[in-house]
Amino acid sequence: MNIAGRRWHLLLFRWALMLLLLTVAGGLGYALLSLPEQAVGLSEQVRVNMEMSGVQNPVTAVLLNFRGYDTLLEMAVLLAALLGVWSLGAAEAHRRIDPQPVLSLLVGGLAPMMILMAGYLLWVGAYAPGGAFQAGSVLAAAGILLLLSSKRFPVRLMGWPLRVVLVIGLGVFTAVGVTLLCVSGGFLQYPSGLAGALILFIEAAATLSIGVTLAALFLGGRPQAGPYR
Amino acid sequence: MVLQWLFDSVLVLALLWLAWRVLDSADLFKAVVLFIAFGLVMALVWVRLNAPDVALAEAAIGAGLTGALLLSALARLNDLADTTNETHTLGRKK
Amino acid sequence: MSAALLYALAGVGLFTLGLHALIVHAHLLRKILAINVMGSGVFLILVSLGGRTVGAVPDVVPHAMVITGIVVAVSATALALALVLRVQAATGRAELPEEPLE
Numbered sequence: 001m002n003i004a005g006r007r008w009h010l011l012l013f014r015w016a017l018m019l020l021l022l023t024v025a026g027g028l029g030y031a032l033l034s035l036p037e038q039a040v041g042l043s044e045q046v047r048v049n050m051e052m053s054g055v056q057n058p059v060t061a062v063l064l065n066f067r068g069y070d071t072l073l074e075m076a077v078l079l080a081a082l083l084g085v086w087s088l089g090a091a092e093a094h095r096r097i098d099p100q101p102v103l104s105l106l107v108g109g110l111a112p113m114m115i116l117m118a119g120y121l122l123w124v125g126a127y128a129p130g131g132a133f134q135a136g137s138v139l140a141a142a143g144i145l146l147l148l149s150s151k152r153f154p155v156r157l158m159g160w161p162l163r164v165v166l167v168i169g170l171g172v173f174t175a176v177g178v179t180l181l182c183v184s185g186g187f188l189q190y191p192s193g194l195a196g197a198l199i200l201f202i203e204a205a206a207t208l209s210i211g212v213t214l215a216a217l218f219l220g221g222r223p224q225a226g227p228y229r
Numbered sequence: 230m231v232l233q234w235l236f237d238s239v240l241v242l243a244l245l246w247l248a249w250r251v252l253d254s255a256d257l258f259k260a261v262v263l264f265i266a267f268g269l270v271m272a273l274v275w276v277r278l279n280a281p282d283v284a285l286a287e288a289a290i291g292a293g294l295t296g297a298l299l300l301s302a303l304a305r306l307n308d309l310a311d312t313t314n315e316t317h318t319l320g321r322k323k
Numbered sequence: 324m325s326a327a328l329l330y331a332l333a334g335v336g337l338f339t340l341g342l343h344a345l346i347v348h349a350h351l352l353r354k355i356l357a358i359n360v361m362g363s364g365v366f367l368i369l370v371s372l373g374g375r376t377v378g379a380v381p382d383v384v385p386h387a388m389v390i391t392g393i394v395v396a397v398s399a400t401a402l403a404l405a406l407v408l409r410v411q412a413a414t415g416r417a418e419l420p421e422e423p424l425e
Contacts (some may be wrong), residue, residue: 017346025339032331032368039375057283062387064395074391081398085405091379094306121285129281133390137289144297214294217401218301220408237326241333248337248360252344266355271363278330279373279381283366286390290397295359298397302404303352309411316371 006214033070053124055197063131064199068188072177075206078213082166101149107149114142121205126196132203132210139211144218158223166216169209173202240277243270261299269294330371337364349419351407354401362396 046058046066053061063071118139125131146153176198177188184191190198215224247267254260268291275284341361345354366389373385411417 017343021339021343024342025335026333028338029332030371032328035372035375037325037328037375038377039372040375041376042384043376043380043382046383047380057282058383059390060385063390064385067384068385069389070391074394077395078398081402084402088405088409131282133394134282134285134289137286137294141289141293144294173317175401214397216291217398218294218297220301220305220401220405233326233421238328240399241329243333243390244333245336248340248363252340252348252353252357252360257350258346260353260356264359267360267363271367275370278327278370279379280370280386280389282388283389283393286393290393291363295397295400298390298401299352299356305408306352306411306417309408 012158052192052195054190054192054197054199057128057131058124059129060125060203063133064202065149065190065195068173068177071206072170072173072180072188075173075209078210079166080171082213083171085217085220086222090224091219091220102150106172107145107151111142111145114138114145118142118207118211122203123200125203126200132206135203136208137208137214139207140214140218143211143215147215147219161206162212162223165212169206170204176202237277240270240274244274257303258300261296261303265292265296266301268296325375327371327374328372331368334364334367334371337361337367340364349421351417351419353411355403355407358394358403358404359400362392366392 012182017062046062049066050061053065055061055065118135120136121130121138122132123130125135180189180191181187244267247270248265251260251263251267254263268287272284273293275281275287297322338361341359341364343359344357345361347356348354361369369385369392370389373382376382407417
């Protein structure tokens with residue numbers, strides 16, 4: 001096809017795309033504008049059931065109690081993504097980088113504080129904004145800082161201890177659910193006195209798992225058995 | 230009341246402008262850095278919408294972790310491109 | 324127009340911007356950025372529509388969904404980036420091939 005015809009095709013494509021996107025945006029905007037101004041949603045049911053949930057933070061109650069099954073599946077998705085990344089190849093070999101003084105100092109001071117902050121976020125998630133995902137992400141950030149500063153993790157920790165920590169979140173969650181299924185007849189049906197303690201237990205395991213999984217996703221491949229980062 | 234509307238409109242405009250610059254800039258490194266800034270402005274929006282838990286998660290995961298992942302991948306893409314002697318430039322808008 | 328509606332419309336804007344960039348650009352990393360922006364737009368719509376309650380306390384169920392969504396988005400982004408690196412290692416480029424417009 002000659003140049004003029006190709007240019008005409010491109011122009012047509014561009015205008016058709018703009019038209020399509022304007023239609024999509026217009027349709028969505030119209031749907032939004034036709035929604036009622038005030039809507040209760042599920043806030044009333046959440047408020048009514050807060051005492052039996054075991055925590056005071058409604059978001060944690062929804063995440064770990066009312067919709068705990070969704071959170072369990074989400075941790076499975078995280079693990080599945082890590083398995084996908086690991087199946088694509090091994091992590092690249094450690095590059096010889098001279099330890100930079102500012103980074104080493106920063107990491108040495110920051111990493112312990114971030115671990116402490118992760119513990120605090122985990123604990124305070126029952127009363128105030130916080131929780132397992134926020135704590136796990138701060139833990140992952142500490143792990144990424146360590147990886148960036150060329151810290152070499154002991155080789156024997158990269159084998160099955162790493163796998164155990166990766167699986168422990170999902171494992172504890174599922175184990176609690178199955179135990180409750182056998183004992184009280186409902187999967188993840190917390191007994192009213194134990195709900196707070198069970199939520200904290202599950203969240204602690206989940207924080208560890210989420211932190212290590214996210215840091216391992218940053219690594220980008222299967223950790224090697226030999227001396228590496 | 231007027232101040233709230235002013236604040237809201239400034240946030241929304243900043244969000245949309247940052248998104249446009251992220252998706253439209255010629256240099257990929259600049260796009261990723263602006264994406265991190267976009268994530269942080271999103272965290273502000275979550276706070277404005279009375280969602281502090283979401284703000285914590287967005288700032289740590291959405292901005293920090295995704296930004297770190299993207300920068301690491303960009304560095305590896307550029308490395309791989311250098312070693313295979315590609316003729317077309319990465320990071321140039323297609 | 325309430326503040327919730329303004330942010331919901333901003334979410335629609337983000338979604339449309341991301342969709343445009345997803346279709347137009349050929350570079351895979353740009354497509355990943357576009358998908359992330361689309362995801363942020365959807366989260367914005369969810370949470371802002373959850374803020375339409377009477378009174379100060381918002382509906383927290385969308386907040387929990389969006390927290391889950393953010394974590395799923397980052398894991399999908401990590402997997403997508405690993406795939407992009409494999410595509411580059413296998414084919415030498417991180418872009419979709421140019422198609423003839425016949």
